[in-house]
Amino acid sequence: MSSDSGIQEVIEAGILRALSDLTSSGAIPASTQIPHEITLERPKNRDHGDYATSIALALAKSSGLPPRDIATLLKGALQADGEISVALSAIDIAGPGFLNLTLARASQGGVLSTILNRGADFGKSSTLAGVKINLEFVSANPTGPLHLGHTRWAAVGDALGRVLSAAGADVTREFYVNDRGVQMDLFGESIRAAALGIARPESGYHGAYIDDLAKLIVASNPEFKTLELNESIEAFRDAGYALQLADQKRVLGEMNTHFDIWFSERSLYEENFFNHCLDRLKKEGHVFELDGAVWLRTTDFGDDKDRVMIKSDGSFAYFASDSAYYISKRERGFDVLIYMLGADHHGYVHRLKALASCAGDDPTKNIDILIGQLVKILENGEELKLSKRAGTIITLEELIEKVGVDAARYTLIRYPVDTPMVMDVDVLRSRTNENPVYYVQYAHARICGVLRNATDLGIAYGVDQIHPELLEHERERELIGALGEFPRIVASAAELREPHRIARYLEELAGVYHRFYADCRVLPLGDEQPSSLHSARATLCRSTAQVIANSLAMLGVSAPEKM
RNA sequence: GUCCCAGUAGCUCAGUGGAUAGAGCGACCGCCUCCUAAGCGGUAGGCCACGGGUUCAACUCCCGUCUGGGACACCA
Structure with missing residues (x-):
């Protein structure tokens, strides 16, 4: 434990000591179920002292003694304990058997010297020391600007990374880049269409930023327009990808959010890595073939249906990437994989946990999935929906322009992620x-x-x-x-x-x-x-x-x- | 139909099984000739959605009901 809040731990240890003394002296029956740990509470009401414990109430049943009697015994034992009696100025029994403790002034001074001596390190601890954590968040497609759906994780994920590090964990912040698949091709096709001034694919990308990308790309690579169709789409796709990813990095940097690793989905298929992952899963015995497709039997571990990894036409389903990515993280030595997903992905929870089980891991220990509810943004009392540039919803960059980084981050972080939240731009600009x-x-x-x-x-x-x-x-x-x-x-x-x-x-x-x-x-x-x-x-x-x-x-x- | 999240003051929301359920805003009443009034104090406002259960103790945990939001592809 940390040495920062020493006095509290000293008292907690003192109470345990007192309880064990009382048991061995026979004052409390041997049948009493004494817990291994005691955590002092901070009473809401100042009249109840600096710390309080309800241990006497908890022990009443197994000891067969009235709670106030146990509290009285405890009080006596604590007063007889030199270390404790010096640290406390009062021990009071209250209500049904609460023990209220008031610190001596000198003990309070100890907190201040700890703070001043440790400076910026005050608050850090070693509760998660030795734990290697992979923290994956944002992970937006590189096919457009980051929007409101990403902002919450950009702020909360980054803060969580800082908090975990402060608790002593070895944290790697990772951004998973979905840089392969149909969406990427549509992205390339859309930019190419904009460059050529032809109609964009129906299900493609339509924001004004596509035009901007097209202009930028054509300015430096006019020859892309005249390439053979597939080559042309690929050229626009990859150039657009590079520009868009760079833009996402820039905006996240402005948001004061930083990543250690930008992990490319494509890389999962390089150098036979996917086959290596598939072999590992096969060894665990949950892979099977049916109708010409390769599946993972996630229903072995509570998923509602099995998941396809390789489709019958030989192409990879998205779950293939999920699986290989999971294996990659574990093989890179991470003990705990934290996934921060949007509410629209909550259906992934079961299959990801089942995937962990299929890989022979413990889903209650090795994987931790956080689901963030949606964010709405209000200005002049109305919900903001459209962004001129992205063509979809408000972008992260626009939010920062409106309210500033500090207000945006703070507001996004101050709510638990499982409640939907509303950001009111007018409030965030106010100085009250x-x-x-x-x-x-x-x-x-x-x-x-x-x-x-x-x-x-x-x-x-x-x-x-x-x-x-x-x-x-x-x-x-x-x-x-x-x-x-x-x-x-x-x-x-x-x-x-x-x-x-x-x-x-x-x-x-x-x-x-x-x-x-x-x-x-x-x-x-x-x-x-x-x-x-x-x-x-x-x-x-x-x-x-x-x-x-x-x-x-x-x-x-x-x-x-x-x- | 199955699954996830939510339901707490007029509004936006805190509350890791403990004592009299909190904050901000909104309403009302106060506090700057001296350290930053971007602050502080006070009043009013609650069947913690509903019904059971577990517990010495439930807003908190479990089951059910109602209401609202979201998700359920050999899409990505």
């Missing part, structure tokens, strides 16, 4: 409370302003100016408590693959800070002499700025020093 990204960034900028003033006034702050005994105001306690939560928020966001938890935490932290700021004067007033309290509060501000900056970095959103 209703726009959470500004609320959070403003807290950071505000602190930076205070610290600039502190420096001007010669107020010392830093790890040697914590003075925990002076930070006794309720708002100060709240703030310190919130800061200490960060490491476990990061760990749970990584474990649950839910980066939105970082954003929600951030909003909570910013709110706690603003309230602290309103109630606790940081710098000397008028001709007041600088004191240790000023230094202590400035140090608390510095610690808060660090945690806000670390959180924002994890979302890929900037932390401005002035606004």
Whole structure:
């Protein structure tokens, strides 16, 4: 576990120690089912202390003792434990048997020194150390601009990558490029038609960007127009592919989203790789032939139908690529493959998991599929549907132009992906409370302003100016408590693959800070002499700025020093 | 028909089995001659869709019902 939130783990260990002592002394019956781990809760209500545990309630049944009696025994044992009694200033039994714990001031100071000493590393942990994760997201066809359907993953996927890395995982971010198949040929045909000024294929691509591509390509390669039909289509296709992929990379870069690997679907069929994959699957015994086609018997593992890999005409079905790609990832050494798919692909979940099973893997461990619901975008109260350039829906680039990278990313990340969301452009452009990204960034900028003033006034702050005994105001306690939560928020966001938890935490932290700021004067007033309290509060501000900056970095959103 | 997701304040939505279910907006009332008002405080507003079950404890887990959205090719 991380060393960041030390005090909490110390108490958790102390409770376990106390329980085992109580059992061995006979105070609690040996039949009592003591858990292996205890996780302290953070009570919502401040009257319930800094931490609370309901362990006494949970043990009531198996011990046959009333919960409050167990709580009383526990309280006594904790008070007798030197390490614990020093760390806590109060242990209260409340309600049906909750144990409410209040930290001693010195223990609270420990959080601040940890934050200041670890700096940008505060929040990182090793909960996923040694786990090699392949994180695949966006994976758009290279046949057009990235649109609204891709934006959510561009932001959430990138943030999840950062969160997983912070939890110690070895993360590779991968973009799967669907660069083969019918769609690519239609793409080439469409560009060629635009170049020649003839009718485009019915089911082809019709956006204005096709004309742009055609002009660009013809400008540098006028000879493409006069090639023999198939060669011409191929030439336009490959040139258009290169331009479009470059454009996607550029826009994703603007979005502050980065990939380690751009994986080409075509490459799955080079150097006999597909046959190698097929052989591997055959060895596992779930491949069969029927009606001249080659199938994978995914129904062995709960899929509703078997899937064709090689069609009876000898061509590859899309599932052939899925299968080979899966094998490729596993052979490249990844323990966990995370797929981030749109809601329109949720039907893939069963077959991908079945595929993992067919490959001899554990679908509950080696593969993790996240389904993102759709995003709508509103402007002037109306849904935006059409994009002039793409001919379909709003592009990622247009979204960035409208609201900026920070607002776009933050808003996309702050909701769990399994709820459909609506982005209101007018709200995202507003500079008020209703726009959470500004609320959070403003807290950071505000602190930076205070610290600039502190420096001007010669107020010392830093790890040697914590003075925990002076930070006794309720708002100060709240703030310190919130800061200490960060490491476990990061760990749970990584474990649950839910980066939105970082954003929600951030909003909570910013709110706690603003309230602290309103109630606790940081710098000397008028001709007041600088004191240790000023230094202590400035140090608390510095610690808060660090945690806000670390959180924002994890979302890929900037932390401005002035606004 | 089968499968997935959702249903929480007037609106947009948080809420990893715990105590009195939260935030922002909208409504109403307050707070800047001194650290950033892009901020803070207060009031009003809830059968957590409905019915069962599991549990010491359910908005949370399980089953069913209703409503809304989406998916179900030898397409990619």
